Amino acid sequence: MCETLNKDYQLCEEIGRGRFGVVYRCFSAVSGGDTFACKSIDKRLLSDPIDRDCLDKEPKILHHLSATNHPNILHLYNLYEDDHYLHIITDLCDSASLYDRLTTPLSEPSAAAIFHQLISAVNHCHRMGIAHRDIKPDNVFFDSRNKLKLGDFGSAEWFCGERAAMRGVVGTPYYVAPEVLLGREYNEKVDVWSAGVILYIMLAGVPPFYGENVEETFEAVMRGNLRFPTRIFRSVSPEAKDLLRKMICKDVSRRFSAEQVLRHPWMINGGETRSMNDPT
Template sequence: MSIFQSVYSQIAARKTFWQTDEFPQYHTNGKPHILEGRLSFFYNNEWKERQLVKLSKSSMYFSEASGVLVWLKIKWCLVTSFSEEKNSGDLYGFTLSLETNIKQDFYTENSEALDQWLSILSQVSIMTNIQQDYVIIKEIDSGKFGTVYLCQDINTHEEYAMKKILKKDLINAKYLNQIFNEIAILRKLDHKSIIKLYKVYEEKKYISLILEYIPYGNMLKRILKKKKLTEKQVMIFSRNLFEVLAYIHSKGIIHRDLKLENILMTSNTGNSEFKLADFGLACYIDKSLKSKSGSPGYMAPEILRGNTYSTKVDVFSAGIIIFILLTGTSPFVANTTQKIIEKNLKCRICFEGNECKSMSRHATSFIIEILTSEPTYRPTAQQVLKHPWIKYKSCSDSELASSSPYTSAGKLFGEVGGLIWDIKLEN
């Protein structure tokens, strides 16, 4: 049994391919189909000739003459295409497998119809014939959870990134869940600044993710070359970053691993447009969430303290990224990982160094607010977008001071009574 079939078996807890329902609206209401077409197949020992079948993002279904809905949950199903030579002509089709001994063959009207079904099924199920679809060009990256290759679609010649993961490395349930999580979340998200997952394949030894190929490297490599960006460049980048975070959080998802390495640049020269990547540690919002996930130096203090946390942990991590882009250095510099974590936990950020002197008072105010160690006082991504440093990025400092809805009684947006910061604000 494959890894995906094993997971499906646990979810489905059944031994039959199709399910029936006398109340079809329960499964079809609010779930618009993404494809419909004529398929031929056996059902209840009866040959269904050119049966109209519909496909949604979660189910394949058709209606019996009696009004009963026949449906199948296709998440994590394996899809294998085939062709057969017959005296009457060639036959084309695909097989859906729930488990090794629970599968169904479907025949399409022609090869073009097969290509259409496979194209849509690849967005919601797991494919198996990767060698028929892609050829590897070269290795472009490697890490703990697999190797990334540049590959090319055999038919269209378009280039993609192929992330190959050894299945033997997924024996640990924690790592296996991370892969399933990444797949499920990327399939749910659709945003111009989030890397796109096109297809997932399972082979004998590997699981392969076909991802959008971004050839211009990550933000870490970019900043190492440029040292630091202008404040205007960082303002525009920050707005884009918090817009995508607001989108992710609106879907009930926390990224939990925001860092320079996971921001892929979409231009060789521009510094504001990017694709957010690596959702392996992402999770859904849970009021009891306490697991310690993230990268040292970027983690919100509440995670390190073992407290429950929310989407605001992403706001903190984004603040670290922006601090680095503005100053060219991390706020938690140390010689060892352990010392970085200790500084990260204490969260005492110094703004008195020479690298911070060029920051405007509004940028300083902005950083103070989003890097507060207390999540109660830290804004959400949506609230951050209303900060004057971002909202009025085209205005001068004097215009900001007079027009900002966050300045009152001489207090900056980031000043919160009772909190102690190792900083010195501009007068």
């Protein structure tokens, strides 16, 4: 374990585990016992160049975002590295993730309260020139005050200047945008598609595109045939369905930006159903 890390933080119990490392609860010996999370990554397990690139990129992106201290983005506090490990100190999010919370459909006001925090985080990333590229409930966390934190920027990418367009198949089957699967160049609106899928699941309890296996799910995503089954969406407002259509839109030129999502009447009204001027 890194000697400097041990001087600054006391590592406690394991609270998570992934392919390349372990997440621990820890507390700061310097600040009087404030609690944090320590993500310890074993660099020896990163034989793939893509994985190594992610290891190099994620701390830089988190550091860039943390400089602005957005309340709904996981904050990077410290970074330690030795020959074998990279240790990332971040906010402690020890409440259930959004994935764990989506056991039943949510009311529209409840969904809107969560979704506003998520889209605010996504919009901030985009304004900073960063696309997350793996928006899914598993990467949406909550701290002890129940504040949403968007995390896991391992697939994130810069988009600005000459790198405005991105390539590469990244993401998760239910949530990935069709242009990613088609191998085309794409922009930051892939995050809007993924966030729209999350909103659909929050309101319906099921994803909009799925199949018996990964291949069938990808085929459904690429068709992009968005439906609102009456049995499931009977009590969902026209305003919510309008927003979903504008987020889960296969035509990228017509798909909303994150900023447009924030200005949609359903978002402004906090999920309370009111009449719309333009019910498309």
